[in-house]
Amino acid sequence: MKTDFRFDNLLGTVYGSGNLAFTPDGTTLLSPVGNRVTVFDLVKDKSHTLPFTHRRPISHLALHPSGQLLLTIDQSGRAILSHLPRRLALYYFTFKSPVTALAFSPCGKYFAAATGRLIEIWHTPQTPASSADGGLAFAPFELHRRLSGHYDEITSVEWSGDSRFFLTASKDLHARVWSFDPVEGFVPTALAGHRQAVVGAWFSKDQESIWTISKDGALFQWEYSQRPDKEEEELQWRVFARHYFKQTPAYVSCAAFHPESNLLVTGFSTGIFMIHELPDFTELQTLSVSQTNVSQVIINSAGNWLALSSAKLSQLLVWDWQSESYILKQQSHHDSLNALAYTPDAQRIVTCADDGKIKLWDVRSGFCSVTFTEHSSGVTACEFAKRGNILFTASLDGSVRAWDLLRYRNFRTFTAPAKLGFSCLAVDPSGEVVAAGSHDTDTIHIWSVQTGQLLDQLAGHEGPISCLAFTPDGTSLISGSWDNTVRIWSIFARQQSSEPLTLQANVLSLAVRPDSKQIAVATLDGQLSFWSIAEGAQINVLDGRRDVSGGRKLGDRRTAANVADTKAFDTLAYSADGTCILAAGKSKYICLYECTSGVLLKKFTVSVNLALDGTQEFLSSRNLTDAGPVDILDDAGDASDLEDRIDRTLPGATRGDASVRRARPEIRVAGVQFAPSGRGFCAASTEGLLVYDLDVGQRFDPFELDVDVTPATTHAALASGDYLRALVMAFRLNEAPLLTTVYEAIPAPDIPLVVRGVPDIYLARLLRLVVKQTESSPHLEFCLRWLEALMTSWGRTIRQRKGEFAAEIRAVTRVVQSVERELRRLGEGNGYMVDYLLKQTSADATDGAENGSNDVNGLNEAMDEDGDDEGEWEGAD
Template sequence: MKTDFQFSNLLGTVYSKGNLLFTPDGTCLLSPVGNRVSIFDLVNSKSYTLPFAHRRNIARLALNPRGNLLLSVDEDGHAILTNVPRRIALYHFSFKGEVSALAFAPSGRLFAAGVGRKIEVWHTPSTPDVADGDLEFAPFVRHRVYVGHFDNVQSIEWSSDSRFFLSASRDLTSRIWSTDPEVGFDPTTLAGHKQGVMGAWFSKDQETIYTVSKDGALFVWKYMLRHDAPEGGEDDDDNMQWRIADRHYFLQNNAHVTCAGFHPESKLLVTGFSNGIFTIHELPDFSQIQNLNISQNDIDFVSINKTGEWLAFGASKLGQLLVWEWQSESYILKQQGHFDSMNTIAYSPEGQRIITAADDGKIKVWDVNSGFCIVTFTEHSSGVTACEFAKRGNVLFTASLDGSIRAWDLIRYRNFRTFTAPTRLSFSSLAVDPSGEVVCAGSIDSFDIHIWSVQTGQLLDRLSGHEGPVSSLAFAPDGGTLVSGSWDHTVRVWSIFARTQTSEPLQLMADVLCIAFRPDSKQVAVTTLDGQLTFWSVSDAAQQNGVDARRDVSGGRKMSDRRTAATAAGTKSFTAVKYSADGTCVLAGGNSKYICLYDAQSGVLAKKFTVSVNLSLDGTQEFLNSKLLTEAGPQGEIDDQGEASDPEDRRDHTLPGAQRGDGARRTRPEVRVPDVAFSPTGRAFCAASTEGLLIYSLDTVFQFDPFDLDITVTPATTLSTLAQKEYLKAIVMAFRLNERNLIRRVYESTPVKDIALVVKDMPTVYLGRLLRFVAVQADESPHLEFNLMWIEGLLNKHGRWMKDNKAGLEAELRSVEKAVKRIQAELARLADENIYRIEYLLAQPVESKEKTRLLDFSDGVEVVVGDEDMVDDEDDDEDGWVGFD
């Protein structure tokens, strides 16, 4: 099995903090999610995450006017310049201070950054695709530093000609600056607000400036005569100044302005408030167009796309991201992540959806291809601890601390069955019989295993035997046995469908945390609290292998730890373990920043994945910085909230001892991996982490992995072989080169009538790759029948060989099954949508039987429709024609 999985996407989190950006064409939205950047394609309904990661949470984003260069800056002022189309990080740079505002000039040659009280203007690095730039990459060159503000700069806006820019600061003023010295121009201060200025903008003609302050005041500034100008004086620059021409107030009771955006072309001003309300006003008349409540908390940022039609809002406290089309009053995008940390995840059997469940009681269904959440279930009233699919994939079961097990229909998206115990229990583990008839659950309050019938919802039995809480349950894939793990240091194997329900205990050295069955039902993997990973044979109840994983899982030191990461191995363990689709590897994750991939047979660590390098999380660094250790303890744990300048920031709403909810203590989140899951195809796996749902895939980057190569096999000789119509030889040469575009070209050039012959003589060494390639093509290309003919040919000619080598082709066969099921579902949906239209057309009476000629001059063919000689005469007196002779 291949182990070179690469990070491909981040789901489960759509917005953390910072500013939102629309691309220049207005079709994509860039959102900071922790220390990464996600891009949401609003037209094609897809999302993807850029591969780079900052060392801390991202604070500011800026995109150049062409949309190809992205500058992202984290909380420490470290910046990464990225080529967005190629998804490549070009340059790393440090501003040596916290950046609170960032904006590219409309010309694209400069960008301005607000670093504390200063504003730094830098030259944009030149790239080869800039027509008039140098044909080499140059690092950042600073143009100028502007000083004058007495508090942090909160926003920077450029004029349309890139000669001037406006800055708004918390020192109650806005200032006008020129990029280069201008004759007769001095930097101008616009003062008059009573609270910090949130934003300042030029009008389209640059004759008016609008400023909005935190207390909800909008000032309109115009260039007019001074108060002290002499009467009858000329309109020269000495007698003119920027003055307040008008004042408007938003009047939102006790709420204050948290963000604002202005679109000069349409003259729309959008403001967001701390009570979750946003308003749209048209300037300069200040006429209100819309007023809408979209959140229960602060709206952190608002952005307007180029045409002024779409408004993007981000609310960090609840992780909400909204795109609103104000003219039609409809949502273009409405996404929200989990409020609390994820507990459990599950892949659907066809691999198209991922289920996430969290402590907030919500269950979310994520589409793997689009990256969007398609439905959220909120019926559980407490944290959801386990979820599992029935084998057919349309029914999901979840267990919760609220004392219920619920069954969900994922076709109609509803809860159709609820299972409860006679006494109130908090369920922590779950297992579903492969036939979907029986569901079992274990609790932390009771030592018994409860079994219900899915059909009737009745409690069938309670299995007794454990002497501690049941932490994990798993049914064998063949449905014969149930395995349970408990804190009493035992794993029990139950035959619940036998006449006598006997259990055989397997003794371990510590509390059992997780159990996973191998796909062939012959082996189980068990993780325990002492950091051990052991493999047991189910049939003879004997240990086959074991791994001391304490050193592998240990890593990362929390801020309050008294021990170093190297000596803290005894506190780490795996809390989740899963087998791969072919059963050769196991994936394990726990309370650390690492995910480990082991070979199941030898117990060798095949690969180690680092979940996060984000220093904003606890437990990501190996060594603590001694500079951050003070006499009062670690600097990060000292509460600086009481020193905030604003009263609402100083106010303490926390409850003593509360760990969760609005009244909880504000502590640094800790990096951990509560659950992992392999995709059914084996080409990807996902992991629930503190930052969201991470997806690692084998298909993200091009891997040049040739085999059986010799000097005569080149792309040119492959194409010449294809031109000579030697299709089998050409496709074998393409597979030897392993170049995907070349394989696709040979594959699509093969005539339909020759598919069976090519497949028949295909060497078995290439069958696995061909099967995987055809499955990917069936998912991506529009040639449905062509791909199905290849699949049919492979199964007809080599079905026996595939059955004999099923263990090595498990992932490929699942990929084919997934592709065929998707095609079947799409065709069924298409037929259902069109069947009534077809019936309607067939039911229409034929008004006239006059002869109609349709001429096709291109081929010299004349087709006659409606000729009496061509129609069956038996039903000539009937309405409508029966058929052609």
């Protein structure tokens, strides 16, 4: 089995904190999700997460006017300059203090960063392609100017269109006008008059006016003119007009201005946003998107799309204000994830969380397509039926529900005679029986899916039920409990029986191997044991405490290495071929083991975000005070705003309450599962749904290393008849149009020779290419010849390495069955049509036998006399 998995995408969360950014064309939105950045393509309906990470949540990001460079800064002032199209981190830099505002100049040569009360102008680092030597620079960040003048934290920075001036807004009730370089006769000007903190300040398109807005909803228009109380000719900025939003007691939380269309969008603390046209202050729209604070709002370059976000609800919206429709509407789970499940076709992932919601995420697009909210409490488990589009979920509200994912409805609800909160779930492979366990009782409840009736209550455990699983062959039900036993139930036999397997500690999780011959059990003491189902004997055991240990909480008195005895695995998952197993728990690591030898193959780090508990290996004594660590102290009482000083949290509450949670979130992995295709796996973690995929692009390819592989040489090889070489070069270039051209240009008689000569490292890619072409190409016989040649030449190799080619074999089986169904349907349709035409012909012949007998006889006589049948038929037609 391949183990070179790499991070592919982050689902389950769409917005964390910080500002948003549109690309220059206005069709792509960049959103910070914790310590990563997710890119939403609003035209193609796709999203992807950039692979690089910060050590803390991102607070500010800015995109270069060219759309190539992305500058992201986290809460501690650490900056990463990356190349957005290539998704590569170029430079790392650390500011001396946290950054409160960030903006590139329109010319792209500089960027302004506000650090507290100071404003710093930096030269934009050059990319390796544009630098003189074509490589990375040693010190790419070069400071141009540092300016001071504000008395409190700067909230925003905006440049003029010609990049000669810029505006800053601050909490000191002032906005200031600065020049990029010293200009003769220009003096930095302070725009005073607001009674609360200034949220934003912008230049008009002609730079003749300045707009400033404060937190209390006051909008001022400033004009550069002569003061009326001065006899001498003295020009300065003065207030030309005042406007008020009158949304008391709400306050302005964010605002954005579009100079080209004079649109002002304002977000308020009550979830309302307003659109006004300036300078007349004409109200265009007033809408409410939530009941909480609107964190950020921006406008794209065309001025027709607005992006709004809410940090408390983890919500992200893109609103087309002209057509009054949503372009994007996504929301994350409010609480931590509890479980996940792949759909049988591996195209979607279901997640459930403590907020009582069930979300269906599309793997390709990264968007949430469906949200179910029927559960009234936290959803603890979810599982798909092996056949059909049926999802089962268990919840702490005392119900197990069945969902139809074709009609998107809850068609069956299962309940117990007594009020219980179900914590685990298992579904029979036939999809006709569902079992659930609870932490409130030691019995297992079994229902019939067709009737919804309770069939049985299995008693035998002496402690709460922690995990359940049916064997894939459907013969047995496996249950684990806190009474240190695992039981194998034969519930479908005439005489129900259970075989107990005794362990040394409480059972936390179990998994059944796909061949139904082995189970893996994780216990509270950190042990991972493997048992034979047929013999009821232990096969192997390994100690995973050292592997799962790692990360130290802020309140821990011992180091991370010395708390290994408290670590254990909470979730397990077998690979498709049963040779490897994934294990994870309350740790920042996901461990991949080889089952037979017990060797740790690989460890995946879930997160390095220092805002989460359990991600640090060592704690700094500088952050320790007499009252405890600095990061866990409540400093809201020192805030300058009254709304921020009010403490609305419940004492001791950490989850499930409607107030703001005071506790720091802890890094953990609640569920892992391999994809049915075998080419990836996903993990439900504190940061969201992590998707990992096989990194097939890093394997060594020794084929024709001394030849320049280009599209031109590929076409030349194809024209000369060297089809194998052309195919391999097309695979190395990995361009879809070129691959299709080479594939279709190979003659049918040469297909077996080409297939036999293909290197084995390209076998999986060739299988996927043929499957894709069979699904979309009209040349059905040509594609089937390819499949026949592949199975004839490589069938034995594929069988021996079935775990490696499991996904490709499933795809081939699916496409062959699809072709068979289509041909059968086409044949049946043609048969019905032939029968119909024959019946119509016989009926017409019977009805017109008498009337047309003379014409037919005359035609036959003419054909016999002439002797030229073809000519007579043409003349007759």
